[in-house]
Each structure stands twice: as C-alpha cells, then as structure tokens.
Amino acid sequence: MINRFNKYRYASPATFYHFAGRLIPWFYGAAALFCVAGLYIGLFLAPTDFQQSEAYRIIFIHVPAAWMSMFIYVVMACWAALGLAFNTRMSFMMASALAPTGAMLTFVSLWTGALWGKPTWGAWWVWDARLTSELILFFLYLGFMALQSAIDDPRRADRAGALIALVGVVNVPIIYFSVRWWNTLHQGASVSMTKAPSMASIMLVGMLVMALAAWMYTIAAALSRARCIILERERNAQWVAQMLEADA
Amino acid sequence: MKTRHKKLILIGVAVIGLGVVATLVLNAFRSNLVFFFTPTQVVKGEAPLDRAFRVGGLVENGSLRREPDGVTAHFRITDTAQTIPVTYKGLLPDLFKEGKGVVAQGRLNNSEFVADQVLAKHDENYMPPEAASALEKAQKTQKTLVLPQEGK
Amino acid sequence: MNWNSWPEFFYMGGYALYVWGSFAVTAILVAGEIVMLRLHRKKALELALNTVKYGKVKNDENEA
Incomplete structure (x- = not known):
C-alpha cells in the first residue's frame, strides 16, 4: 500500500509532464481560433450600442478577462487546498502555474476597465466596491507570487502561498456580488444565472466566444508553466534524466 | 488516511x-463601502453633511438647465421618490443624459448639492440603437419608470 | 457589416484611443506572457540538463 502510494506520487509529475506536452498545442490552437472568431463577431458583426456607441466594444476583452481573473483564483485556491490536504506536489505546482496568468488577466480587466470608464463614466478610476475588490485581487495574486519566490524551500513556499490563496478566496464572491450588495458606479451583471442576459444576442455571442478563447489560452499557458515548474523541481528525478538522454 | x-x-x-x-x-x-447615497437617503439625513459625499440616481427628465457661461449646469437627481437639486461647474461626461443614471460628488449647501465631479452611471443593457428606440416606444406606452439599478 | 470603410473602423466612432488602447495592451501582455513562457522553458531545460550532466541523479524513490 505504502509502496504503491509512493510510486503514484513519484510518477504523477512525469505522467502529467508528457500528457500536458501533448495537450498544449491543441489548447493554443483552440484559443487562437476562438480569439479570431470572437474578434470578428465583436468588431465586425456586432452592431453599435444605443448608449455607449463604439466604446462598448471594450466589453469583448474586459468581461472575459474579469471572469477569468476570478475563476483562476478559485481554481488556484482549490489546488492549494488539495495540496495542503493530501500533500501532493502536483497540486501545489498547478497553483503556482496559474498565478501569473491570473495576475495578467486581472491587470487586463483593470486596464480595460479604466479605458472604458473614462469615456463612459467620466473617470479612469473610482473607489467603488467592484473596482476596489478587483484591485485587491490583483494584489493577492502579486502577494502569492512574491511570497513563493521569497521562500527558498519549495515545500515551505508552497504552504505559505497556499495560505494566501485560501484566505484570499473570500474576495472572489465579494467582487462578484459587490454590484448587488453596495451602491457602485459599476453597472450590474449583464449575464447571470438569475435572469436573461441584457445584451443583444450577437453581442453576447461575441463576448462568450472571447471568454472561451480566454479559457483555452489560460489552460495552455498554465499547462506550459506547470511543465517548466516540474522540470525545475524534479530535475533530480530519474525520469527527467531518462527523458533528456532520450532527446539528446 | x-x-x-x-x-x-x-x-x-x-x-x-x-x-x-x-x-x-x-x-x-x-x-x-457605499459609493453613493440615494436622494431618499440624503433627505432622511443618512448622508454626512460635514464632508463631501456622492449622490446617485437618475437625472430628472426636463431638469437640465445650462447657464449662459457654458460651464455651469443645473439639474435634479431623482430616485423617483425624492429629488435633489444639483449645481455643477465643468464638463459633463458623454453619457450624461436626462433620464439616465448619474453619480455626483460634492457637498450639500442649504438644500442644494454643489458638485465638483459628475459621473455618468450607465446600466448593464447593451443593444443596437434600433432595438433601444423600439423598446423605448413600448415602454412609453406602458408609462413605467424603472430605476436601472437599486442598491441592496 | 457596421463599417463603410477601414478608416471608419479604426476611428471607432471617436473612441479609438480607448478601444484600441484596450485591445493593443491586452495583445502585448498575452504575447509577452507567451515569450516569457518560452524563456522559462529554455531555462528550466538548461537547469535540468546541467543537473543530469553534473549533479546527482536521484534513484531513491522515497527521497522524492
């Protein structure tokens, strides 16, 4: 029993490494395809908006990036929890692999939000609950990455990072529901589980296709980063040596 | 285990x-965490009078009046129950329109709100102009006024 | 189709700075991340190769 468990633990990153390597090109390809389709729908097929005219087209970047920024954090926290509970190295590596992409997409949502807010609201930035909580999310990602890189021992770095990931996850529902719980300048959700989307369908389709592109890209980027982390951490393992010798 | x-x-x-x-x-x-107070809250005295705060609601239809100097504007913010008169000196945002959402920051001076910043608050509806005008026509016949977003 | 000409498309109804500013920065960041990932992979491979060549190779399963 113990032997099998150890073997599983030992083999897991190796299996993952090869499996991910085969999947990555497909996810990048799907991301490119969805991105081209989404941009075509969003920029050419979708009509102008009745109140914001062409400025609303920022939505095709802003909303997918904002969705992913929250979703990636939740997934990261899940991996961190799994890692803490079962002490699996792969879970911690997945959490670390997701963070930079999550931080990048959080920045994209803040940046596009500022560029959208200026012409429509009249301000680049306001300290309302939605914008503030999204900014906190950005700092949580940065904190996670900074802490991990500050601690030399990977095991302790994993644990410390996992703690930030788990504590910070309470911020995600706050971001999501902020527009309902408080008076905010940010408008409410156009797409939610509780009501029909308040968007013309072609606009909605463009946004959802762009969201799919963001999904595919995130998976591809996280998988390739996870492979790098595996190589770094498992460089002493036999399978790495065998693989590199086979390649050479 | x-x-x-x-x-x-x-x-x-x-x-x-x-x-x-x-x-x-x-x-x-x-x-x-409250970004703005509704006119009802202001009338009830829930907004701070000693410091600047924000009032949010709809720009009341027919209330916008511009002074000849070209920069001063007067309008009223309403939440359909209460209204607050506002004076603002400066450029109004593109989406500032009568009947649309607005958030003004400033102080209450007697019963008038003197704003130093006016932001447009748009709703979460996106549609082509033709669809919007068709919808508007339908709504006018129904004679209903719905706030785009009520807090809480 | 919404646009009568390419200049009209790039003008974006007067919101060109905001719309293209959003799209361009996003594209730069995504491209930047892909480049960073390539560099990361290169470095990780080098590190692993050096370990295989000069460092110790672990045989003990329990040490992992």
Missing part, C-alpha cells in the same frame, strides 16, 4: 471561519 481527512476538515473549517469573519468585518464597514 485519517490524518489527511482531519486536515481537510480543518482547512474547510478555517476557510469557513475566515469567510464568516470577513462577512462580519465587511458588514461593520458597510457604510464606508
């Missing part, structure tokens, strides 16, 4: 505990 399950439960409890603490803290600071 057992210790691992214990750990999982412990982590679960910790996350739930943190969630509860965060909710409580947020509830306590709720008033500070």
